[in-house]
Amino acid sequence: xxxxxxxxxxxxxxxxxxxxxxxxxxxxxxxxxxxxxxxxxxxxxxxxxxxxxxxxxxxxxxxxxxxxxxxxxxxx
Numbered sequence: 001x002x003x004x005x006x007x008x009x010x011x012x013x014x015x016x017x018x019x020x021x022x023x024x025x026x027x028x029x030x031x032x033x034x035x036x037x038x039x040x041x042x043x044x045x046x047x048x049x050x051x052x053x054x055x056x057x058x059x060x061x062x063x064x065x066x067x068x069x070x071x072x073x074x075x076x
Contacts (some may be wrong), residue, residue: 008065009034011041013075016057031070034062038073051075 010025028034038060045051062071 005029009070010063010065011038012061012063014059014061025065031062031064035071035073038062038071042073042075 006027006029008025009028009031010022012022013020026034026037028037042051042060058075060073060075061069062073064070
């Protein structure tokens with residue numbers, strides 16, 4: 001049986017002319033688990049009105065601890 005070690009993933013908001021980087025990140029076992037967490041947070045923020053209308057071109061980038069892009073979720 002293979003045991004997965006949690007890895008830190010960072011959720012950065014990236015737009016056409018700017019970016020908001022996540023300095024803390026979250027721990028997840030897989031990129032799929034990190035994406036599920038990101039989608040849940042996006043949904044909660046939209047429901048609460050905490051995610052502003054960003055317009056076209058914005059996305060949430062999920063990067064691993066080495067800075068590699070593992071997922072990109074369009075937000076516009």
